[in-house]
Amino acid sequence: MQMLSLLGAGFERMWDPWLLVMCFAGTFAGTLVGVLPGLGPSAAIAVLLPLTYGSDPLVALVSLAGIYYGAMYGGTITSVLLNVPGESASVVTTYDGYPMARQGRGGAALGVAAIGSFIAGTMGLIFLTLVAVPLSKFALDFGPPEYFAVMILAFVMVSSLARGNLIKCFLALFLGLLLSTVGQDVVSGATRLTWGSTDLVDGVGFIPAVVGMFGMAEVIHDLINPSEFVETPTQKIRVRDVFLTWADFRRSVGAMFRGGLLGFFVGILPGAGATIASFLSYGLERRLSKTPEKFGTGMIEGVAGPESANNSASSGAFVPLLTLGIPGSSTTAVLIGAFVLLGIQPGPRMMTEHADVTWGLIASMYVGNVMLLAQNILLVPLFIWLLRVGRQVMPVIVACICVVGVYSIDNSMWEVWIMVIFTALGYAFKSAGIPAAPLVIALVLGQSAEYSLRQSLVISMGSPGIFFTRPICIVLFAIALLCLTWPLIRDRMRGLEEAE
């Protein structure tokens, strides 16, 4: 009952016309990001982050979260019509979506993706609503030692479960942690690692860093490595083509629910995310099908399952984000940064200390899903037109918004130069295969982790034993240790299996 009243309060806040406008703008921008190959949701959120700085937290978060889950919808359009996935989670949609478009059934593929995304996205939100309250009650027992343990778990998870080798992940993590210590020490007030510069007393700004690493660096990387792009869609889509026939709906409804269920649980796991959920769902549908050999030739279940799974996974990713402050991907890492900048620390106490924002955000996702369903049925021709005209001017648009947006935070050219430095660093990281997510999350949570550690030591009169006498800490550290050693255990098990 408490959950329903909290959700009801969230919906009440969503009646604010300005919030509805921002929800629409966020989901529309997200769909556009998904449509345009190259720019991903993490880059889009990073680029638009400065524009939301200083505004009402709920207004900002509603639009930024809209970009995240909206991108899951938009990626389908190019996957189906051009055989080019606009977003990684839509790669698998090309397998059957594009053949469907070649058979003149592109409208049906887009329709099933939109409806599947809506059903599964809403399913994911219902699960999120159900688990949010119990987890928030559990989190009331958290003190500084538990906070420190949660942050260590976040660092370890984001580093050990990211793609690439551990050395590179931890290199990025330690760089982020070191940069988080630059500036005035929160406990003693001493200035640290500033090299005498007054500009660095406030530390290395999160926004310039994230805009440079995700926004500008991605633009440059995409200019150097352009996607192969088919200029002409294989089929002209009218709005009426997108409506499903009863036969198509009956064939795909099972796949939608299975994808929704699978996607949510995969989405909860840090490091897994929407892309893996969509591939797993495709495999599941193929295994359950009476005609698996026909997959890849235009099977509607091959579109319905993965598209449902990737949307549900994006709802699932909000569970560790909202309840523990742990990001599952680079996009949620940037979102955590947005929360912190807006004065909200995602994690155990967020559900109680910022209940209005949390439940307003969850309610906005229900509303956003309805908006996305309408957008992806009614506005498909518009998105295709924007895809044609937008590609050439997109780098200029992104670069200009990055520079003006970063300057506007503090009216400071220093921040703009920091962004330029992080652009170069971001490109070097991408070229060397070093993930940026650990650096970003360390930059966001580094200072809080240090503060929690030092507070905990003060509570225990300097004894580190405090972390090993509290049950929640022990469990969290055990999970962190498991995450850290899991790649070694997995390799050892594989080796044993091969030996047998």
Added chain:
Amino acid sequence: MLEKIRALDIERFVALLLGVFAIAELTQAMQLSIYEEFTLGPGAMPLIYGVGLLIFAVLLGLTASPKEKAPPERPDEKMDEPGRNYRAGIVTFSLLILFVVLIFFIGFLPSLIIFSFLHLCLVMRLSLLKAAVFSLLWGGGLYYAFDHLLEVQLEPGLLFG
């Protein structure tokens, strides 16, 4: 082969850069106290993180191998290969620096227009007329949105300030 050498070089370059950065920060951190009553001092964590960064930079430098290069973050994303459009990247980054320098001298509005025009002509190969029209509209529109609608005091520049 070229790609393998390039990947190897960039990894070692990043490792060297971060290693030097770690040493520089460690020298600063060592001037701070590492212990205070019942808790850690302001220098403790920078010291720990600096040592961690140095260790992993050395490890990356020693183990750098093109075979270990991480897969792209997005499956549709292509890894850098020779023959890719490096010119576009270099020109864009150079224009970005020029853009920021120009802001200091002539302010945001002219800089936005010049950057947009040059990028559209040099990188995106748009016709002069199309590039000029878009740059004027986009630069002017963005300036108006920030300066007038959002009331952000954008830098007027030395020349016009």
